[in-house]
Amino acid sequence: MIAEHAQIAEILLVEDSEADVRLCGFALEEANLVHHLHVASDGDEAIDLLLGHSEHDVMPRPDLILLDLNLPKRPGYEVLSEIKNDPDLRIIPVVVMSTSTSRDDIVRAYExxxxCYIPKPSNYDEFVEVVRLIKN
Structure with a gap:
């Protein structure tokens, strides 16, 4: 899913759980994915980063967005909708990772x-496996 030509993958992780941020970071390292990981802890911060309005971080356009659905300030569905409705952002692949396995949630994310929609990994080994799948 990540472009083969990219030397260093720019990844935006939109996740409010510090534990999941750490797990994902370790999993990216374990999968030998050369990357810069940028983290937004809520939906508003994610949109600000993507639109270049962040006071704290400036990032190049990401090669991949890993998006949690249950976020403070702005839900993941709104973030996803805004990304996919923006002509400059819509081409960025978005992988939704959520604890929900509800068919309605999955269908809504794809709509x-x-x-891609992946049930959020619950441990380190599962995170590594998900990252390897995404990498390929």
Whole structure:
């Protein structure tokens, strides 16, 4: 899913759980994915980063967005909708990772333009496996 030509993958992780941020970071390292990981802890921060309005971080356009659905300030569905409705952002692959396995949630994510929906891994080994799948 990540472009082969990219030397260093720019990844935006939109996740409010510090534990999941750490797990994902370790999993990216374990999967030998050369990357810059940028983290937004809520939906508003994610949109600000993507639109270049962030006071704290400036990032190049990401090669991949890993998006949690249950976020403070702005839900993941709204973030996904805004990304996929923006002509400059819509081409960025978005992988939704959520604790929900509800068919309605999965269908809604795909209807809004998610490229992939993955039940959120619950441990380190599962995170590594998900990252390897995404990498390929």
């Amino acid at each position: 809004l333009g998610a490229n």
